[in-house]
Amino acid sequence: METNKNYPKSFSHIGITVPNIKEAVKFYSEVMGWYVIMEPSKIKKEKETAIGLMCIDVFGDNWEEFEIAHLSTSDGIGIELFSFPHGIKEAPEFNPFNTGLFHFCIQDPNIEAIVEKIVAYGGKQRMPIREYYPNDKPYKMCYVEDPFGIVLEVYTHSYELTYSSGAYNS
Template structure:
């Protein structure tokens, strides 16, 4: 990887740690920690949801409170309380900032389990219903038409 990285990064980059993960369906995730030169820590007092680029990543942990505690102990921050996503159910979610300022959502169960077989008229309790409600068929078609126009231009 050394010669490949030297072709991808500027010569100032001397040392990096990498972790490569792959899911059962072939989706890969690469994590990088730049050692030399050292990584500059971003502002971690709040999260910038409106900035371009990666907004957040979501991980699953059956005990989100324990992972939140570990994130805070290593210099991160808890952004939201641990929330019950749907009334009367065990599904929970919480937002944190990791020590590097990345927004990390933690869900207590897998996304598929938490979100599948939902009544389309029932929204979660964690947000304003005007935000979480599903778009009507006409809104969906309208959005689809807009996307088709954007794709056609590019």
């Protein structure tokens, strides 16, 4: 019997373009503790391999080479880092009001320590650490930037715990 039930898809990975692949691998592995599963490698435009053809399909013909590295979080989510030699190296404009990726979020129960470490490695704390349920539950959050200006958020507790408790209800 065939069912037409929809089910939640799992998250595989996120691709992040950075100005310097070696600095990004250092930051994300040392600060976030993410596992390096493929050291930075150069990919050159060519049509003889499956990866070469895939990259042309994705990026078109207006490139010659780029660098790529793969990391993994403790729960198996992939972090795919890209660095293109002719890309814009400045931080993206912070504009959460427009359509597009706004941020991604990591989880660390010691939010004060991870925010401090992000800043010590050249990142930025965008706001004070805030409590979702002051005097009730220890759920905290904070928006930060990595050293390349990419916005991310830090939670102390899981997404499900934070929002199933009614964060928007007073």
